[in-house]
Amino acid sequence: MKVAIVGCGGLGHVHGGSYGRIAGMQVVGVHDLVEERARSLADKTGAAVYDSFDAMLEESGCELVSVTVPSYLHKEFTIRAAAKGKHVICEKPIALKVQDAEDMIRACREHNVRLFIGHVVRFFPDYVHMKRNVENGALGTIGTAHAKRAGGHPADARPWYADESKSGGVVCDLMIHDLDFLRWTLGEVRSVYGLSRKAEGIEYASATLVFESGAVANVEAHWGYPGAFFTAAEIAGSTGVVRSDSTQAKSLQIRRLEADSPAGVVEVPQSPGFVTPYTRELEHFVDCIKSASEPLVTAQDAVLALELALAVRESVRTGKAVSLQETRQERQEGWTCSS
Template sequence: MKIAIIGCGTMGMIYAHNLGKMPGVQVSGVVDLIQESADQAAAVSGAASYTDWEEMLEKEQPETVAVCLPTYLHKTFVLNLAQRGLHVICEKPAALTLEDAIEMEAACSKQGVRLFIGHVVRFFPNYRNAFDQVRSGKIGEAKMAQFKRYGSYPQGVDLWYHDRAKSGGVIMDLMIHDIDFACWIFGDVESVYASVTKPSLSGMEYAQVTLKFSSGDIANLTGFWGYPGPFTTQFEISGNEGIIRFDSNQVQSLDLKVLSGVNGQIDAVQVPTSPTLHDPYYDEVKHFIECIREGNEPIVSVADACRAVEIALACNRSAQIGLPVCMGGISS
């Protein structure tokens, strides 16, 4: 399969590294407005380097395109690529509004091409293991959870993150990972309540969110841009027969406890790493490619990605008005 990459920043380089070593895949072209960035991605993937994305598509004729651009550009490029009959793997979040995300999905469906949104947390081994443990009933019935995600404030060329109109802020860009995963565990969200600090001059944005699910279950989420330490993820999932804990700074596997007798150099943008031999970013794009080849449904659907955007928007709205927001119809 011939694949091209549009955008060679932090995520574009991850795609270039992984696709460049993936059997049965040829990275035909990479493009970035910054020539040096495109050349670096080309060097690790074996692709041709471009600064004009339309020229790249015309010359290289890829079957699939990975869109690793700033969030505010996702819709424009996905619609264009769909019109050209190309499958699209797009980084998360899908878009900044629910209407845009739905329009992207509809355009790809109309043209008969596949669209995948890169909610990579579902591919992290510890998170997938926790999901499997919950589904198997190892902790009984899961009733509540806490998720935390801390990273440095985006720096360097990625200053578009600092503009909420382009990134959506810490909830839409960072916390959306845990929003998606919490929904994977507990189902659909009934209401949200959120608080967000105003971005400081020193580069800090902090958000606290409570999600109440239709089942009555609760999840508390924390997202933090400006953390001075290494990128950190933590979660705790509690059931009536046990608890699952994970801390990326402390352990390399899950800490599962059950009741007695119960069976059972600073990057511009920090991204989480996996302590196992499995690279979740590699596994994710490999899974999407297999879905294209075999016609399978992905682990994370476009509908899942759209719902995550809708919930993140509801959280931002709750933070603005200082009140809980019921789900359904939140779209801007």
């Protein structure tokens, strides 16, 4: 299968490197407004550099497009690719507005192409293991959960992250990973309450989620953390606890000659396995195209993760808890990650 990549920053390089590890995949085109970034990815993948996205769609022969542009551009490039009959793998968040996300899904459906959203945490072994322990009853009745991820401020590498109208801020860009994971693992959320603090070079947010099951989770996201990027999660039930902490020593450590991301780009979470979660994710999506099967994370899952992020932001704005059921229509019509 031939794939083209639009957006040649850190995640564009991650996608490019991952496709190179998947049998039968060929990166045939790359495009970025910054030619140097495009040429760097082209050197890595052997792909042609295109001066325009439209030219890449028309001339490269691609069947699939990886959309790894800034979040506020996801809708535009997804719909343009779908209109040309290309399947799309788009990085999270699916969009910054629920309506935009639904427009993306509709466009892909109308043009009979598949849309996949890169909620990669579902492919991290530790998180898969935690979900499995919940599903098989090893933890008993789930009472509480905690999740946190923190790292340097991505605006230090890419200034657009500092503009919430383009990135959605720390909630829509970073916390959304754990919002999706917790909903995937613990079920639908009844209500959320959010807090947020910002200072120069720092953005922190926390949210308390109450699930329909009665379980309660606390989620934290921190940009500008003074240290290396890390993640941590814990789920506690009546008969056991399962936890993951990326700062703890790992029993398996692998060093590769070449890193997936070039220097001077935004940090992305890593896993110690030889096959990265990003490669597993992209390989899974490609297999879903070939087999016409449903993916582990659907586009609708990505919409629901976005809705949770929007609810956190709305709670931060109003200082009140937000009921998901009562305010779903209001969120779809009025709330956006850029407001």
